[in-house]
Amino acid sequence: LAKTTQPISMDSYEGQEVNITCSHNNIATNDYITWYQQFPSQGPRFIIQGYKTKVTNEVASLFIPADRKSSTLSLPRVSLSDTAVYYCLVDNNQAGTALIFGKGTTLSVSS
Amino acid sequence: NAGVTQTPKFQVLKTGQSMTLQCAQDMNHNSMYWYRQDPGMGLRLIYYSASEGTTDKGEVPNGYNVSRLNKREFSLRLESAAPSQTSVYFCASNSGGASYEQYFGPGTRLTVT
Numbered sequence: 001l002a003k004t005t006q007p008i009s010m011d012s013y014e015g016q017e018v019n020i021t022c023s024h025n026n027i028a029t030n031d032y033i034t035w036y037q038q039f040p041s042q043g044p045r046f047i048i049q050g051y052k053t054k055v056t057n058e059v060a061s062l063f064i065p066a067d068r069k070s071s072t073l074s075l076p077r078v079s080l081s082d083t084a085v086y087y088c089l090v091d092n093n094q095a096g097t098a099l100i101f102g103k104g105t106t107l108s109v110s111s
Numbered sequence: 112n113a114g115v116t117q118t119p120k121f122q123v124l125k126t127g128q129s130m131t132l133q134c135a136q137d138m139n140h141n142s143m144y145w146y147r148q149d150p151g152m153g154l155r156l157i158y159y160s161a162s163e164g165t166t167d168k169g170e171v172p173n174g175y176n177v178s179r180l181n182k183r184e185f186s187l188r189l190e191s192a193a194p195s196q197t198s199v200y201f202c203a204s205n206s207g208g209a210s211y212e213q214y215f216g217p218g219t220r221l222t223v224t
Contacts, residue, residue: 043217045215046214091211101153101154
């Protein structure tokens with residue numbers, strides 16, 4: 001399973017765009033990249049998943065370069081409620097596959 | 112539609128005591144998972160069940176047993192609790208097809224003294 005590396009923490013202010021980059025140098029051809037968000041005292045929540053290029057949903061965008069060795073989660077115009085831990089995961093998206101979480105990136109948004 | 116539910120929410124055990132953490136999902140998902148999360152750490156997989164009738168070890172299975180009671184329910188048992196098992200336990204589920212998103216329960220905060 002590919003391992004991921006992401007910053008331990010990031011700080012931002014309300015209204016700014018936040019980009020969290022994840023490195024996954026050993027990603028396999030059939031691996032997908034997925035991001036989860038976790039608020040204190042809650043379970044993780046799925047944000048977005050992608051395989052290549054760009055994926056966008058109502059919450060975030062995910063940018064994946066052609067070599068797929070890294071990915072960037074982009075949160076537009078963050079608010080205080082976006083303060084959370086963000087996890088980058090890489091896996092082959094097969095049925096019953098277990099997720100492997102690292103320590104994630106703690107995003108702190110201030111006013 | 113309650114999603115993934117876990118009981119209890121909080122539990123304090125003495126070393127050597129046993130207990131079972133319960134998890135149920137109402138989304139007709141095939142796969143279910145148990146994770147633990149220690150302070151400042153990411154989640155680590157304890158056991159998972161890819162489908163009803165099957166269970167497999169994850170990264171940290173020692174000291175735990177699981178039972179996939181039926182498609183809805185997946186329980187985690189601590190036979191002889193140890194202080195090292197103090198943690199927050201999360202149950203998750205997802206469908207057995209190409210869908211990858213895992214849905215997590217609210218967690219059980221366990222303290223072993």
